[in-house]
Amino acid sequence: MNHILLFPIVFPILAGIMLLTVIKYQNRKPLLAYVGTVLGVNALWGLFAMFRVSEGVTVFYLTKSLPIYLKVDTVGRLFASLMVLVWLLGGLFSFEYMKHEKNEQRFYGFYLILYGVLFGLDFSGNLITLYLFYEFMTLTALPLVLHTQTKEAVMAGLKYLFYSFAGAYMALFGVFFIGRYAKTLEFTPGGVIDPSVFRENETLFFVVAMLMILGFSVKAGMFPMHAWLTAAHPAAPGPASAVLSGIIVKGGILALIRVVYEIIGVDFLRGSWVQQWWMILSLLTVFLGSLLAFREPVLKKRLAYSTVSQLSYILFGLSLFEVQAMTGSLLHIIAHVFIKVALFFTAAAIIYMTGCKRVEELRGVAKGMPVTMWCYTIVSLGLIGIPPTSGFISKWYLAEGALHTGIPVFSWLGPVILLLSALLTAGYLLPLSMRGFFPGEGYDAGRFAGKEPPLSMRVPLLIFAGLTLGIGLFPNVFTNILSAAADFLM
Amino acid sequence: MEMILNFPCLCILLTMFSAIISSALNRRWARYLNTFVVTLVGILSAAVLMFTLTSGKSYVYQMGHFPAPFGNEIRFGSLEAGMALFFSVIMLLSLNGGREKIRMEIDPGKEKLYYIMINLLLSSLLALVYTNDIFTAYVFVEINTISACGMIVITEHGRTIEAATRYMIMSLLGSGLFLIGICILYDMTGHLLMEYLYTSISNIMAAGTYRIPMMVAIALIVVGLAIKSALFPFHAWLPDAYGYSTVSSAAMLSSLVSKGYIFLLIKLIYRVIGFEVFFGSRIINVLFVFGLAGMIMGSVSAIRENDIRRMISYSSVAQIGYIYMGFGLGTGAGMVASVFHILSHGATKSLLFVAAVGLTDASGGHKEFDELTGAAYRNRLAGAAFLVGALSMVGIPLFSGFISKLLFAQAAVQSQGKALAALVVLAVSTVLNAIYFMKTVIRIYTPTDKKYEVTAFGYKVSYAITLGCFILLNLLLGLFSQPITNWITQGLTILQ
Numbered sequence: 001m002n003h004i005l006l007f008p009i010v011f012p013i014l015a016g017i018m019l020l021t022v023i024k025y026q027n028r029k030p031l032l033a034y035v036g037t038v039l040g041v042n043a044l045w046g047l048f049a050m051f052r053v054s055e056g057v058t059v060f061y062l063t064k065s066l067p068i069y070l071k072v073d074t075v076g077r078l079f080a081s082l083m084v085l086v087w088l089l090g091g092l093f094s095f096e097y098m099k100h101e102k103n104e105q106r107f108y109g110f111y112l113i114l115y116g117v118l119f120g121l122d123f124s125g126n127l128i129t130l131y132l133f134y135e136f137m138t139l140t141a142l143p144l145v146l147h148t149q150t151k152e153a154v155m156a157g158l159k160y161l162f163y164s165f166a167g168a169y170m171a172l173f174g175v176f177f178i179g180r181y182a183k184t185l186e187f188t189p190g191g192v193i194d195p196s197v198f199r200e201n202e203t204l205f206f207v208v209a210m211l212m213i214l215g216f217s218v219k220a221g222m223f224p225m226h227a228w229l230t231a232a233h234p235a236a237p238g239p240a241s242a243v244l245s246g247i248i249v250k251g252g253i254l255a256l257i258r259v260v261y262e263i264i265g266v267d268f269l270r271g272s273w274v275q276q277w278w279m280i281l282s283l284l285t286v287f288l289g290s291l292l293a294f295r296e297p298v299l300k301k302r303l304a305y306s307t308v309s310q311l312s313y314i315l316f317g318l319s320l321f322e323v324q325a326m327t328g329s330l331l332h333i334i335a336h337v338f339i340k341v342a343l344f345f346t347a348a349a350i351i352y353m354t355g356c357k358r359v360e361e362l363r364g365v366a367k368g369m370p371v372t373m374w375c376y377t378i379v380s381l382g383l384i385g386i387p388p389t390s391g392f393i394s395k396w397y398l399a400e401g402a403l404h405t406g407i408p409v410f411s412w413l414g415p416v417i418l419l420l421s422a423l424l425t426a427g428y429l430l431p432l433s434m435r436g437f438f439p440g441e442g443y444d445a446g447r448f449a450g451k452e453p454p455l456s457m458r459v460p461l462l463i464f465a466g467l468t469l470g471i472g473l474f475p476n477v478f479t480n481i482l483s484a485a486a487d488f489l490m
Numbered sequence: 491m492e493m494i495l496n497f498p499c500l501c502i503l504l505t506m507f508s509a510i511i512s513s514a515l516n517r518r519w520a521r522y523l524n525t526f527v528v529t530l531v532g533i534l535s536a537a538v539l540m541f542t543l544t545s546g547k548s549y550v551y552q553m554g555h556f557p558a559p560f561g562n563e564i565r566f567g568s569l570e571a572g573m574a575l576f577f578s579v580i581m582l583l584s585l586n587g588g589r590e591k592i593r594m595e596i597d598p599g600k601e602k603l604y605y606i607m608i609n610l611l612l613s614s615l616l617a618l619v620y621t622n623d624i625f626t627a628y629v630f631v632e633i634n635t636i637s638a639c640g641m642i643v644i645t646e647h648g649r650t651i652e653a654a655t656r657y658m659i660m661s662l663l664g665s666g667l668f669l670i671g672i673c674i675l676y677d678m679t680g681h682l683l684m685e686y687l688y689t690s691i692s693n694i695m696a697a698g699t700y701r702i703p704m705m706v707a708i709a710l711i712v713v714g715l716a717i718k719s720a721l722f723p724f725h726a727w728l729p730d731a732y733g734y735s736t737v738s739s740a741a742m743l744s745s746l747v748s749k750g751y752i753f754l755l756i757k758l759i760y761r762v763i764g765f766e767v768f769f770g771s772r773i774i775n776v777l778f779v780f781g782l783a784g785m786i787m788g789s790v791s792a793i794r795e796n797d798i799r800r801m802i803s804y805s806s807v808a809q810i811g812y813i814y815m816g817f818g819l820g821t822g823a824g825m826v827a828s829v830f831h832i833l834s835h836g837a838t839k840s841l842l843f844v845a846a847v848g849l850t851d852a853s854g855g856h857k858e859f860d861e862l863t864g865a866a867y868r869n870r871l872a873g874a875a876f877l878v879g880a881l882s883m884v885g886i887p888l889f890s891g892f893i894s895k896l897l898f899a900q901a902a903v904q905s906q907g908k909a910l911a912a913l914v915v916l917a918v919s920t921v922l923n924a925i926y927f928m929k930t931v932i933r934i935y936t937p938t939d940k941k942y943e944v945t946a947f948g949y950k951v952s953y954a955i956t957l958g959c960f961i962l963l964n965l966l967l968g969l970f971s972q973p974i975t976n977w978i979t980q981g982l983t984i985l986q
Contacts, residue, residue: 021870060969061972062887062893062969062971063893063896063971063972063975064972066896103937128887131887132887132888135886135887136886136887139881139886142932146932146936149936149937154932154936157932158928158929158932161924161928162921162924162925165884165920165921165924165928166921169917169920169921170917172899172917173899173913173914173917176896176899176900176902176903176913177903177913179900179903180900180903180904
């Protein structure tokens, strides 16, 4: 019975492989029907399985001491639910968008494989399983980045790959060390290392912890390993950059939560130089990301820098080792998924309908695409953190948490930087809305006329914009669950 | 069951006699005979493996009339039998995968010679695996060298002749050092059989006399075998030899010939020099450093290479470095990791060579990366097989390479003092591996509009089956590694 957890992992992977090798569709319709069916069936099954099964499942043994082990907990459920939502709506969005790309079948093949791999990542119950799916996530996301196969895309793909591998091996390095000292690699809140063992080899564990933090945060784009993100996102096709920014980069964050909270244990790291450096790097990234986004003229690249900055909000929250900040982080994960996917959908819709990529070309765009731009504006406000949107709630929790910790300097510096970055966020997101709605004198009114994207692109946008508002209006539904989860992890 | 004890000896004799008989056959029958013999050796070795695994003991088999300490002996336990099985499986697959190429590249009149060389190669490999006599080992090292040279030179174009000459020179230097080492050992102990050598050497080391000559002898033997197995910095002959010879030769040279020497070295470490003596000496530190250097330098050279075959060859330099790094750790776990890596690298590297030839043939015979663009679409199976090989090399879980890395790392963290260096280099080398292998994978999966002449090669059923078997072998090593490491551990224990 517990093995139904395997189904949502295996089924889309097999379906994707079939699509890549055996099945050949001449027309779009049957292809889309196939993809849609797999997405839908798997979503239902996945959600059913993860809320039904709470025991772990050992799939098989890689070596005697390293089982491949699946187990679902609250954090896993959170990530998996977000992933399912984005995958379904991203699929719907791409049905229209991918019309203007070649090799659709390959795109959907990997899209489905990645779907299964991400279920695996979210369901993994020990470090080695996590690592396995993490590597496969890196690999199967690569074809999405490479999809257009222009020189730019290939270079971006390679960059993505090398940064990811470098990060993964830094992390693996840590896995090896921990594997030696830990009793088990199964995720256990509070860590798996004996306090006495930890005290004996304190320096070693700090180095290992730092390496793993650096390694996994490559995916989450933390400075100084963020450069792949801003290369890969603009190069990928629109829906792919949306899922990259929404979900794939969160894989790094999931891995960090697992490693720091459930393998090493926060009690050991509290107050150490590891925590300090983590806070410094994440705050630096928050600020730098916003600054770079502010200076960036290409819309998708600007959004990518914004991702860099926003992910480090989450990382900063994680690095505080405090329940409220952790709740803020988890909330911000949700908020950022909805907002950033919507923002990338907007960018993709604009490219798809008009071909414009740079922000200054988009004067008056809202006259032709009012629905799209309204959604853009709403989620932008969310990202800046203006009530009553989800971003406000999450940032509130983050700042409160930081002040609450009482760590010298950082407890006030953190909120200050978060505020500064929010200002910059407004500075790089809102001009598009303002120029879009109020172009001023002398713009070509006809250029954007009737460019509103078709329904299948508008619906996902509207849903995400609605969710952004929804969480802001009714935050208690989430905060209770999430603070319980955060409390459990401490 | 007594019958099975004859099998190892029978295998060696079978291969030697089939080499002799082949010279009287035509090329077709030579090929049939060769296939038959390799398969038979595989089956016999499998039987020996089953037998030794169930009994858990090792056996000594007297050769000829004179009993020890004068006569010649064969000795086998589960590790030896398993190696023999592995070698014959890889040989069969490599030959099958490159069969078409052998027919195309080798002059029909010489094809027979090629199979003679293969038979001799197998006989020498088996002898290196099974022998209990250090001088017999030397003789078969030379036979091995000669047949390997023959396999390189058989295609008869300029590059291979040059490569074979370089290989010959380096290899003879290696065997020369090895021979001198044996001579010194014989001088000091008066024995050639491994058991007796072992006892004498431990007596000498315990007495404290002749320490320096002993170390010199050990160093000579180790360096000699290291040169022959292309440990950095003695690898200069390797890229040409692997890069230009026919594909079956390249696959066998990288997966079998160099591994045969390494396995001999393992035997010498356990059975002659003694585990404690060897790991107490400073020689392992040298091996460790050169192993680490090879892991980096091999990969750096591979990154700079523009020829897919030579790139794969340079990657061998790096992988040989891993194996010596495992020796250098100086622990039992390091040895287990090294032996596992012999298997995993053997299976992966021959897969890569065979897959690469499918890709180059689908690109008009060009080996440069520019021409290989989109090759995986022109020969899908070869593309998929190359992908599997590359992922294994990079160390993605589920494939055999990951288990190697895991075992190396686990061994490294247990060894004090060397852990950090080993792990750092392991990580760096893995990233470097990823650079050139993933670059190639992306290249072959990038579509192109350029049209190439379609060759018959690569669409043959036997080629497809070979690649399928290779992929399965790789996954087998990656997914079910526990019984294999158990077997290695057990085999190494009874080796002593």
